[in-house]
Amino acid sequence: MTQFLQYTLQGLAAGGFYALAALGLAVIFGVLGVVNFSHGACYMLGAMISALLLQHFGLGFWPALVIVPVIMFVIGVLVERLLVQWLLKLDPLYNFLLTFGLTLLTVDIMKRQFGVSSLKYEVPAGLTGRVSFGSVDLSVYQMFAAAFAVLVCLAVWMILTKTRVGMIVRAATEDPERSRALGINVARWVTPVFGFGIALAGLSGVLAAPYRAINADMGTNFIIILFAIVVIGGLGSILGAVVAGFLVGLVEAYGQGYYGQLSQVLIFVLMAAVVLIRPAGLFGREEAA
């Protein structure tokens, strides 16, 4: 029983982190209809930039938590303005291929520039050690990362549900053409939303830096799990991404605890089962599938 609780706690901690990482992917798909394959690469950039900020400017984790999302937002805006926007009117496959190409390019440039060995990064002072809950315990940092991720998800959720901006984004997500016909300048929202999604990817990279290997390849495996999460949650569904993030975190933890090497396979079994029963995902709208 203690083991089970321990696994559950770890699963929830991992899930919070997954939720945040998948959130940006869901937002971008929702508003632009773009399946952003480069999300893993942006996550990697977020972590790499954190490590470089530390190495070259002595800027640690806390400043990185602010600076990196801003940098990634700018990168996202540039990518959308220079590249993505031209393909928006075409089949979504084109932007998928574009972002796939950008991923290969980014990963190779980072490899060429910084090699493939992992960069140094440490757990920020004050977040080291363990915290115990009765018979189970968790690392302080992991708990912080999960709590922070959940707070960000909650903030995004509040913006989306309680503000006019959020309402417009939701409307544009659901049907961009209709929203235009109702007087919404959808194009004006597309760029910042793309930038925002990329910034969220970068932010999850910062959170990952203290407890994951930081190298050019770190997003390559990660993006596959993220895709599984957004498919399970329903492409474009923000709530879906968050719920599926936790679900995948738990499945992974139980998998690691009880089924060893199957822990990743189980995630995809879950995905297959969801797609069979609800093709649009847990929170996806059927017509969007």
Added chain:
Amino acid sequence: MSDALLTVDSLSAFYGEAQALRDVSLDVAAGEVVTLVGRNGAGKTTLLRSIMGLHKGTRGSVTLDGTSLDGKSADKRARLGLGWVPDDRGIYATLTVAENLALPPVVDKAAAWSLEQIYEQFPVLHERRDFPGTKLSGGEQQMLAMARPLRAGSRLLLLDEPSEGLAPVIVNQIGQIIRDIKAQGVAVLLVEQNVKFASTVADRHNLLAQGEVVESLDNAEFQTRTTDLLEHLGM
């Protein structure tokens, strides 16, 4: 025609090589209800979409209250006073009823209905204001779709088949709403296949066949010639 609110002049529309509209010209005066009647595929919806700026391949010109709309994006046209009420009603599932109402930006403060006015006219929307938009019944969704541009202060509604798929009693309600809207000075360009319904609300009618306006006539004449016209249109 200088007093026309909306003027459509020699509008043609294409789907690739195929021509969907041929030199369509019509006009709608302020506070007037004008219909487009025709069978499926005659080009009615394409005409509405072209006026709204949603159809890409068009030629000809559209003017709203002296302002040319040519080359303007759909959202610009909406902000100039066109109110979009599509045939699928276009209600957002992810927005509540109240949010659906609040979504379109107000285009004319003076003309915009207040929320109180809307809820007075459509009490059911008030009752259901916190429900997701698509949880409403078909008739309620139609009301919401029509209320939306009124709330924004649109001067002309582009209304696509509001009676479609609704029970007769609801259709009557919709008819009454259109007459109320008209009484407020808002113009309506109405696409309808239900000729009987059309004749209860409209001032003038345009008969559309194969992308062309084959006849324009006022409501009195329309009513006397209904059977003959329907046959002519093959409806």
Added chain:
Amino acid sequence: MRHTKMISLAALVASSGLVLSACGSSAGGGPSSDGGKISDDKVVLGLLNDQSGVYKDLSGPNSKVAIQMAIDDYKAKYGDKAVAKKIEIVMADHQNKPDIANSKAQEMYDRDKADIILDVPTSSAGLAVATQAKAKKKVYINIGAGTTALTGAQCNKYTFHWAYDTAMLAAGTAGGIVEGGGKNWSIVYPDYAFGQDMNKSFTAAVEKADGKVQQSIATPFPNDNFATFITKAESSKPDVMGIMAAGGDLVNFVKQFNQAGLQGKTQLAVGLMFITDIHSLGVDQFQGTQFTDAWYWNFDDQNRKWADRFQEKTQTRPSFAHAGNYSAALNYLEAIQAAGTDDADAVVKELEGKKINDVFLRNGEVRAADHNVTHDVYLAEVKSKAEVKEDWDYEKIVKTIPAANAYAAPSGTCTM
């Protein structure tokens, strides 16, 4: 033993006939006809390794510098008496992919007239080149790859394995730690050929030293999140946690192991770790971790002197792979000197059974039976930050493991 020698001799005779007939149509390639001294009048050393990927720092382009040092030392030693007068290096990037390694090896032997290929990290790539060496009958000395198959089922007459293999890592690390009191082990390994192999070797080595493997936990590969695996591995309260992952996965594991509060509490043993891993991640993360190193630059004066020379040319300290490439290249040239020719069969004959003591090999022997080059290896522990006196000063040598204990006897699956 006599029997195998007879068979190889017979094979040699038979195959030389084949070579002659195969060379009938092409002008170059075969041994030159002037009494078989130096083919093409030059000796070409081919360096085939990872120039851009995960093993770039471990070996990569700096191994060319090490090989050049070997050439310089050879020339300085023999001067005018050198049999190999003209010596060249060719270098290629195999990107750790066996198919690329295979075609590059072919190019090196055929087009570049390479007499030997050196290094070739990554087991699958290393094995691919062994196949080419066998087919082309040219010498191949592997330094960078860890698979025991090179001197086991897939061994051949022209292939030598110079620096380390997975069995030696297991014997060194597991044997060394169990002897030091770390009896109870939990092993975590990635579930693919390399990890499974390491798990087997380590389990055998732990048990051989009278230790106990309480749990062997397989993980997916690649994998980012090890949190629950670590919890599970720790649940049996082991003295030692052995991790068989490499590269990014190893870093993920170590970071999460430390966050689980286990650093300094449970001894961490790493199956395959290089000094470059410590350098990139910093000693803090790895502090206290034990692993087996085939060679350490700061072990004694002899090593340090060589490392100083290397640093002058490269601005960095050498890894075991750099020193291994140096040693392999130098001993290859010495074998040519002794044989008076660069003919592959003659050189192999010189190398087989040779006992070597040089900067890299201590109590080294080129085993004739399987061409595994056995030598003393080192159980190392990563220093704490306070103990580090200079760059790359990362390792404390816990004990030297004599060659005889570090290497298993020839497996018997090797038939040349």
